[in-house]
Amino acid sequence: xxxxxxxxxxxxxxxxxxxxxxxxxxxxxxxxxxxxxxxxxxxxxxxxxxxxxxxxxxxxxxxxxxxxxxxxxxxxxxxxxxxxxxxxxxxxxxxxxxxxxxxxxxxxxxxxxxxxxxxxxxxxxxxxxxxxxxxxxxxxxxxxxxxxxxxxxxxxxxxxxxxxxxxxxxxxxxxxxxxxxxxxxxxxxxxxxxxxxxxxxxxxxxxxxxxxxxxxxxxxxxxxxxxxxxxxxxxxxxxxxxxxxxxxxxxxxxxxxxxxxxxxxxxxxxxxxxxxxxxxxxxxxxxxxxxxxxxxxxxxxxxxxxxxxxxxxxxxxxxxxxxxxxxxxxxxxxxxxxxxxxxxxxxxxxxxxxxxxxxxxxxxxxxxxxxxxxxxxxxxxxxxxxxxxxxxxxxxxxxxxxxxxxxxxxxxxxxxxxxxxxxxxxxxxxxxxxxxxxxxxxxxxxxxxxxxxxxxxxxxxxxxxxxxxxxxxxxxxxxxx
Amino acid sequence: xxxxxxxxxxxxxxxxxxxxxxxxxxxxxxxxxxxxxxxxxxxxxxxxxxxxxxxxxxxxxxxxxxxxxxxxxxxxxxxxxxxxxxxxxxxxxxxxxxxxxxxxxxxxxxxxxxxxxxxxxxxxxxxxxxxxxxxxxxxxxxxxxxxxxxxxxxxxxxxxxxxxxxxxxxxxxxxxxxxxxxxxxxxxxxxxxxxxxxxxxxxxxxxxxxxxxxxxxxxxxxxxxxxxxxxxxxxxxxxxxxxxxxxxxxxxxxxxxxxxxxxxxxxxxxxxxxxxxxxxxxxxxxxxxxxxxxxxxxxxxxxxxxxxxxxxxxxxxxxxxxxxxxxxxxxxxxxxxxxxxxxxxxxxxxxxxxxxxxxxxxxxxxxxxxxxxxxxxxxxxxxxxxxxxxxxxxxxxxxxxxxxxxxxxxxxxxxxxxxxxxxxxxxxxxxxxxxxxxxxxxx
Numbered sequence: 012x013x014x015x016x017x018x019x020x021x022x023x024x025x026x027x028x029x030x031x032x033x034x035x036x037x038x039x040x041x042x043x044x045x046x047x048x049x050x051x052x053x054x055x056x057x058x059x060x061x062x063x064x065x066x067x068x069x070x071x072x073x074x075x076x077x078x079x080x081x082x083x084x085x086x087x088x089x090x091x092x093x094x095x096x097x098x099x100x101x102x103x104x105x106x107x108x109x110x111x112x113x114x115x116x117x118x119x120x121x122x123x124x125x126x127x128x129x130x131x132x133x134x135x136x137x138x139x140x141x142x143x144x145x146x147x148x149x150x151x152x153x154x155x156x157x158x159x160x161x162x163x164x165x166x167x168x169x170x171x172x173x174x175x176x177x178x179x180x181x182x183x184x185x186x187x188x189x190x191x192x193x194x195x196x197x198x199x200x201x202x203x204x205x206x207x208x209x210x211x212x213x214x215x216x217x218x219x220x221x222x223x224x225x226x227x228x229x230x231x232x233x234x235x236x237x238x239x240x241x242x243x244x245x246x247x248x249x250x251x252x253x254x255x256x257x258x259x260x261x262x263x264x265x266x267x268x269x270x271x272x273x274x275x276x277x278x279x280x281x282x283x284x285x286x287x288x289x290x291x292x293x294x295x296x297x298x299x300x301x302x303x304x305x306x307x308x309x310x311x312x313x314x315x316x317x318x319x320x321x322x323x324x325x326x327x328x329x330x331x332x333x334x335x336x337x338x339x340x341x342x343x344x345x346x347x348x349x350x351x352x353x354x355x356x357x358x359x360x361x362x363x364x365x366x367x368x369x370x371x372x373x374x375x376x377x378x379x380x381x382x383x384x385x386x387x388x389x390x391x392x393x394x395x396x397x398x399x400x401x402x403x404x405x406x407x408x409x410x411x412x413x414x415x416x417x418x419x420x421x422x423x424x425x426x427x428x429x430x431x432x433x434x435x436x437x438x439x440x441x442x443x444x445x446x447x448x449x450x451x452x453x454x455x456x457x458x459x460x461x462x463x464x465x466x467x468x469x470x471x472x473x474x475x476x477x478x479x480x481x482x483x484x485x486x487x488x489x490x491x492x
Numbered sequence: 493x494x495x496x497x498x499x500x501x502x503x504x505x506x507x508x509x510x511x512x513x514x515x516x517x518x519x520x521x522x523x524x525x526x527x528x529x530x531x532x533x534x535x536x537x538x539x540x541x542x543x544x545x546x547x548x549x550x551x552x553x554x555x556x557x558x559x560x561x562x563x564x565x566x567x568x569x570x571x572x573x574x575x576x577x578x579x580x581x582x583x584x585x586x587x588x589x590x591x592x593x594x595x596x597x598x599x600x601x602x603x604x605x606x607x608x609x610x611x612x613x614x615x616x617x618x619x620x621x622x623x624x625x626x627x628x629x630x631x632x633x634x635x636x637x638x639x640x641x642x643x644x645x646x647x648x649x650x651x652x653x654x655x656x657x658x659x660x661x662x663x664x665x666x667x668x669x670x671x672x673x674x675x676x677x678x679x680x681x682x683x684x685x686x687x688x689x690x691x692x693x694x695x696x697x698x699x700x701x702x703x704x705x706x707x708x709x710x711x712x713x714x715x716x717x718x719x720x721x722x723x724x725x726x727x728x729x730x731x732x733x734x735x736x737x738x739x740x741x742x743x744x745x746x747x748x749x750x751x752x753x754x755x756x757x758x759x760x761x762x763x764x765x766x767x768x769x770x771x772x773x774x775x776x777x778x779x780x781x782x783x784x785x786x787x788x789x790x791x792x793x794x795x796x797x798x799x800x801x802x803x804x805x806x807x808x809x810x811x812x813x814x815x816x817x818x819x820x821x822x823x824x825x826x827x828x829x830x831x832x833x834x835x836x837x838x839x840x841x842x843x844x845x846x847x848x849x850x851x852x853x854x855x856x857x858x859x860x861x862x863x864x865x866x867x868x869x870x871x872x873x874x875x876x877x878x879x880x881x882x883x884x885x886x887x888x889x890x891x892x893x894x895x896x897x898x899x900x901x902x903x904x905x906x907x908x909x910x911x912x913x914x915x916x917x918x919x920x921x922x923x924x925x926x927x928x929x930x931x932x933x934x935x
Contacts, residue, residue, distance in 0.1 A: 421853050
């Protein structure tokens with residue numbers, strides 16, 4: 012046991028592997044938030060008037076809102092005037108190809124193990140990389156163009172496809188949805204936009220690697236994905252951030268819209284800087300993610316692996332509006348040291364015969380606090396709705412916590428809901444069993460944890476599954492015992 | 493909370509103070525005053541209070557209640573109560589009318605050796621050392637407006653005390669009968685149960701009422717279980733269909749003590765049942781079983797907390813709801829495992845059966861865990877009668893009505909069979925059966 016715990020400490024106490032700051036000249040606006048800052052952001056991005064109005068409306072709503080504190084998380088108050096709301100790497104003209112991209116930037120990605128070129132060549136993945144707030148490189152554009160797929164940065168979409176942006180922006184997450192969504196709506200700088208036209212099946216995984224770089228810059232991305240009738244797409248989002256002492260706020264908004272018979276699969280691997288062992292520093296990840304199954308037979312699936320951030324506060328949700336639509340949520344959340352995660356999902360069943368599945372795996376180690384908070388709601392007219400939820404927690408160490416707060420609201424007698432949750436730690440006997448067979452504690456725990464999370468990893472696209480397992484290896488493996 | 497309503501309660505409190513004569517200077521009364529103060533500050537819970545989000549208290553807070561009168565002991569009262577109650581013959585019955593204990597109509601002679609049953613007001617007057625466990629609210633969980641209100645008016649009710657090592661063979665029945673009056677009345681009965689080490693007993697608490705009487709029963713039960721003591725507590729709530737019922741049970745269980753709570757909810761238009769089990773000594777065990785069968789437009793809200801404060805305790809919880817008509821059912825079950833409460837084993841399950849398309853159920857099973865060497869599970873389901881099962885029975889020549897009855901009872905019966913008293917279990921079986929048949933007829 013004592014060897015195990017030393018092993019555990021060694022493994023969980025590993026330094027943050029991705030901690031480095033890339034020295035690139037950045038174009039940053041002064042700290043603080045006011046109407047002028049919003050006008051400035053909008054002007055810098057040469058946005059149309061309607062979008063500026065939309066931002067200002069969100070800002071005025073935000074001013075009237077109060078910061079929510081119901082989540083199971085403790086942190087010092089955030090000074091919203093101490094954040095710089097815009098930061099873009101200084102480039103005179105947008106790079107036309109990868110060769111024009113600042114080599115240092117490329118090197119950053121290299122260190123992260125996601126060389127753009129390699130991905131372009133080998134993985135067949137189109138990458139829209141967000142470095143701080145502006146997209147710097149987009150690949151495979153031509154190939155996607157031929158199919159009529161739009162995959163570009165949000166600012167580009169505003170310029171090139173204003174009618175689509177205007178139609179769908181804020182249609183799933185309204186500007187006054189919550190405090191952080193309102194803030195994002197007011198100040199978002201960039202993000203990704205995807206539109207899959209009717210009947211098109213996107214031939215490759217679309218992927219964005221977000222990276223927070225400049226010190227003192229919060230990042231407010233906006234992602235909007237629309238799958239038109241019979242379209243389907245799989246989207247990957249992955250995050251790593253360099254080491255820093257200051258807490259950083261990250262308040263993104265992701266909106267998904269699936270029309271008739273469309274399918275969207277959204278996968279996230281989140282590995283932002285979690286703070287040091289005493290809980291100093293680290294990212295505050297307050298994200299609003301929501302998908303709307305607007306059409307019949309549509310499907311939205313969320314998969315997330317959350318290993319980073321000091322505080323994670325996100326609930327990727329599905330509004331199952333179209334009849335026979337399907338919502339899925341698969342999640343692995345890991346908290347170590349003093350990390351806090353309050354995450355889960357909402358499944359709102361509105362249409363008939365809608366189905367949803369929730370599989371959530373929480374792993375707490377050190378003094379980490381891991382909370383699953385979810386809502387399953389079956390509305391009056393959602394005949395034949397069906398939900399299955401499973402929330403398992405694994406505890407490692409006697410100072411961590413695992414909490415489960417599901418809300419189940421059923422207003423229709425034909426609805427069927429099942430919820431199950433378990434909390435336990437890995438048995439010493441399981442590890443002992445492996446040790447006996449010549450597998451060391453580290454590998455044994457790795458195996459057991461990976462087995463615990465298998466149901467979720469299975470849902471990840473191939474490229475991500477590998478990274479996710481690696482991440483889990485770095486942040487946790489061996490922590491049980 | 494509307495100001496006028498608060499004033500009504502404050503006025504009632506002043507009137508109550510006036511009836512106490514010299515006693516209003518004592519320490520007990522200071523506690524009452526503090527409680528009243530707390531109640532006034534808090535007011536009734538609002539819908540934005542997370543613990544109350546599914547229950548609208550407006551019908552309750554909008555009704556003006558007058559304090560219940562102490563009844564005049566008359567044999568007819570006992571007969572009236574008996575007519576409504578389960579025909580239980582093997583238990584010692586203590587009768588309460590409108591919240592007041594009526595010793596003259598209770599089987600005080602039959603109380604077993606080693607058990608002391610006394611009017612709470614007498615106990616409070618005589619033994620100030622008791623006030624700590626009687627009037628102060630158990631633990632921190634009780635910062636609860638309804639408990640504060642009960643404490644402020646503490647006088648009605650009884651104290652039950654079981655001496656060390658005494659095993660009471662005969663169950664004790666607390667029969668609460670509420671009468672219909674000209675005005676809606678409010679009662680604040682308080683029951684204090686204390687079991688010394690190795691003592692064992694069964695208590696059956698039963699609430700009945702005159703048909704369609706309007707009143708508010710605000711009950712608080714304090715249970716103190718010493719080491720190795722066992723209390724099996726069965727509660728049948730069958731208030732009138734117009735009544736309001738808020739009951740709060742605080743059970744503190746010491747080392748290797750056992751507390752079982754079996755709840756059956758049939759009555760009241762608006763019910764809130766709070767049940768807190770606090771496992772304070774190693775090896776303690778707590779069972780919470782509950783079955784609720786609302787009818788018509790009844791609203792039933794169950795809020796349970798099991799607090800594993802120390803290592804090596806076990807708990808088991810099963811709540812089931814059968815909802816017909818336009819009823820609403822709410823279940824919140826929270827299991828807390830404190831830091832260092834290692835080797836905890838906690839199981840919780842909530843199953844709900846919807847019999848009509850206008851019934852609604854909200855369930856929140858919650859786990860809050862701060863220790864790692866634990867086994868905790870919870871599960872919740874909501875559904876309706878399985879078509880396949882129904883078809884199976886229909887295909888064997890059983891008519892639809894009967895088939896539905898069989899399946900519903902199969903679902904609910906599990907809890908009846910767990911009652912730790914065969915006679916009571918049989919009686920309850922019939923009672924629940926009748927109730928389920930009636931709910932199917934209306935659906």
